[in-house]
Amino acid sequence: xxxxxxxxxxxxxxxxxxxxxxxxxxxxxxxxxxxxxxxxxxxxxxxxxxxxxxxxxxxxxxxxxxxxxxxxxxxxxxxxxxxxxxxxxxxxxxxxxxxxxxxxxxxxxxxxxxxxxxxxxxxxxxxxxxxxxxxxxxxxxxxxxxxxxxxxxxxxxxxxxxxxxxxxxxxxxxxxxxxxxxxxxxxxxxxxxxxxxxxxxxxxxxxxxxxxxxxxxxxxxxxxxxxxxxxxxxxxxxxxxxxxx
Numbered sequence: 001x002x003x004x005x006x007x008x009x010x011x012x013x014x015x016x017x018x019x020x021x022x023x024x025x026x027x028x029x030x031x032x033x034x035x036x037x038x039x040x041x042x043x044x045x046x047x048x049x050x051x052x053x054x055x056x057x058x059x060x061x062x063x064x065x066x067x068x069x070x071x072x073x074x075x076x077x078x079x080x081x082x083x084x085x086x087x088x089x090x091x092x093x094x095x096x097x098x099x100x101x102x103x104x105x106x107x108x109x110x111x112x113x114x115x116x117x118x119x120x121x122x123x124x125x126x127x128x129x130x131x132x133x134x135x136x137x138x139x140x141x142x143x144x145x146x147x148x149x150x151x152x153x154x155x156x157x158x159x160x161x162x163x164x165x166x167x168x169x170x171x172x173x174x175x176x177x178x179x180x181x182x183x184x185x186x187x188x189x190x191x192x193x194x195x196x197x198x199x200x201x202x203x204x205x206x207x208x209x210x211x212x213x214x215x216x217x218x219x220x221x222x223x224x225x226x227x228x229x230x231x232x233x234x235x236x237x238x239x240x241x242x243x244x245x
Contacts, residue, residue, distance in 0.1 A: 006131045006243050008109075008236060009122045018123055022115045027108050036100035037206075041083050044095045049075045051095055058091045066099065110143045110232045111245045129245035130228075132221045134211040137237035138201035142187025142209035146244070148229040149176075161185045165233050167225050169215055172197070181208065187235065189225065189242065191215040209237050 010018075018024075047054055057073040066072060066082040073080040082088075083099070090098040113127035147164035158176075162184030168176070171192040180188075187209040193201070201207050213221045221242075228244050235242040 002128070002130060003126060004129050004131050004243070005116055005124060005126050006241055007119075007122050007124050007239060009238060012121065015118055015121070015123060018115050018118050020115055020118060024109055024113050024115065024125070026111045029108050036087070036089065037103055038089060038098050038100040039084065039086075041097045041099060042095065043080065043097055047073075047080045047095065048078045049073050049080055054080060054095065055091060055093065058088070058097070061088050062091065064088060108143065110234045127243070127245065129243060130224060131244070132213065132224075132242045134213055134235075134240045134242060136193075136212035137210060137235070137240045138198075139187075139204075139207035139209040139237050141234075141236045143234045144186050144232075146189075146225065146229055146231050146233045147185075148226055159183065165189060165235075167229070169222055169225075187211075189213065189235075191222075209235060211235050211237065211240070211242050213242075 043054070044051075053075045054073045061072060064087070066086065066088050068082055068085045070082045071079050072082050072088075083097075084101075086099040086101045088097065089100045109125075111127060111129065113125040115123060116126050117124040142165050145164045146167055147161050148167040149158065149161075151168065151170040158179060160183075161180055163186060164184075165187040166180050166185045167189045169191045171194060172188065172190045174194065174197060177188075177197060185208070189211045191212070191214060193210070193212060201210060215222065224244065231244055233242065233244045
């Protein structure tokens with residue numbers, strides 16, 4: 001099997017624990033971090049509490065967890081309730097709140113590798129396998145078994161894709177897309193995307209990971225993908241690199 005190198009972005013805390021020459025075993029939890037998805041809420045129209053009293057009470061709650069419906073400020077019988085659950089991360093002087101939801105992200109490398117170089121915010125690894133760069137990618141990291149689906153397959157015949165990265169050489173129809181997601185697919189490698197699906201992926205940063213490799217590409221990626229069906233794979237859309245063992 002070919003020795004291949006690839007670069008993977010990692011959280012700073014994980015990078016500090018890695019050293020050049022270190023061997024990483026398949027399944028090792030390389031990083032776990034909390035991400036925040038913030039939502040702004042303008043309280044000026046709904047809050048009946050004087051702004052000065054309102055702000056002074058909310059400033060005391062900054063950085064703390066709040067629950068939807070919880071009283072965040074109170075003056076006499078007037079109460080301001082939290083519009084959602086999360087962490088109160090900011091309050092502006094004119095009464096706009098920012099409440100952030102916590103999202104824990106972790107990553108386990110799918111196969112054995114060796115650390116070649118540790119950089120500022122990424123790590124270079126060496127492993128047995130192949131890698132390909134995609135010209136177009138969207139969504140989140142995906143790690144799983146490749147599941148090659150023939151473009152002529154009947155939609156109703158698809159039933160075993162849970163936990164896998166679906167490979168579809170043609171433009172993936174919307175009906176296939178939603179059926180595969182409902183069946184538990186965790187990522188996609190496709191030949192092309194419809195304009196509708198591409199727009200949805202562009203608007204949703206938390207979408208399932210998608211890598212696009214045009215079928216007329218000079219690269220032999222589709223030949224490898226067909227031969228490597230049921231093999232372990234990993235991709236990070238932010239780097240546009242697909243790794244196959």
